[in-house]
Amino acid sequence: MPRESHPSRRPPETCPACGADVPRTALACPECGADYETGWNEEDAAYDALDLPDHEFDYDECVRREFGDSAGIGSTGHGKRVAAVVITIVCIGLLLLCIKALLR
Numbered sequence: 001m002p003r004e005s006h007p008s009r010r011p012p013e014t015c016p017a018c019g020a021d022v023p024r025t026a027l028a029c030p031e032c033g034a035d036y037e038t039g040w041n042e043e044d045a046a047y048d049a050l051d052l053p054d055h056e057f058d059y060d061e062c063v064r065r066e067f068g069d070s071a072g073i074g075s076t077g078h079g080k081r082v083a084a085v086v087i088t089i090v091c092i093g094l095l096l097l098c099i100k101a102l103l104r
Contacts, residue, residue: 009036 011022011029017039020031028035 011035015039 010024011026013022014020015022015029015032015034017034018029018032020029022029
């Protein structure tokens with residue numbers, strides 16, 4: 001049995017759940033299916049669907065704010081130096097093992 005439109009319940013011009021345009025006579029959003037029972041109420045209509053800030057997001061600024069100016073792998077070169085030292089030690093160890101095997 002189809003639902004009838006309630007005279008005091010008109011859909012919002014824009015769906016508060018997904019932001020799609022909603023026809024005046026619609027009982028539900030044509031994009032996401034939201035209706036009065038699942039998301040069209042006066043409180044939801046006052047906010048956008050995701051409640052995101054209006055300004056552009058700056059990823060680099062966010063990283064600096066969260067982790068400081070030296071954030072990131074290898075940003076100071078410390079990780080590369082440690083890796084080089086470890087590789088050098090391993091190579092010297094292998095060289096010593098080869099020399100020991102040749103002297104037998």
